[in-house]
Amino acid sequence: MPAFCLRVMAPGSVLFVLTCSGSAFARLDTAANVGSVVDGSGAVLPGVTMTAIQERTNVALTAVTNASGQDVFPGLRAGRCIVTAERQGSVAA
Numbered sequence: 001m002p003a004f005c006l007r008v009m010a011p012g013s014v015l016f017v018l019t020c021s022g023s024a025f026a027r028l029d030t031a032a033n034v035g036s037v038v039d040g041s042g043a044v045l046p047g048v049t050m051t052a053i054q055e056r057t058n059v060a061l062t063a064v065t066n067a068s069g070q071d072v073f074p075g076l077r078a079g080r081c082i083v084t085a086e087r088q089g090s091v092a093a
Contacts, residue, residue, distance in 0.1 A: 033073040037065050037085060044069025048087045055080045 033052075037045045048065040056079045063071035 029078045030075045031078065033076045035063075035065075035071050035073070035083075037069045037071070045087060048085050051084045051086075052076060052081045053083075055082065 035050065037048045037050070039045055044065075044067075046065050046067045046069055048069075048071070050063045050065065050071045050073075051060055052062075052073050053060045054077055057077065059077075061073050061076060063073050065071045
């Protein structure tokens with residue numbers, strides 16, 4: 001069953017949704033994580049560079065949102081991570 005983590009990112013009202021999916025029948029420590037980035041009005045934001053730093057391992061993964069505002073972090077390990085969003089011409093969140 002997917003777990004959802006919703007975060008409001010800094011001033012400018014950038015919203016990031018991270019969806020974690022995995023098999024219910026196997027013990028997995030990685031998953032494909034899909035996120036969406038939208039502004040305060042709900043409009044999608046393409047071209048946003050997302051960085052996820054895994055707290056346990058300090059490994060950083062990056063992804064860039066597509067034309068639909070979606071990004072994918074394949075192989076992100078289970079556990080807590082710090083996610084930042086940055087877009088050229090915008091303040092980093």
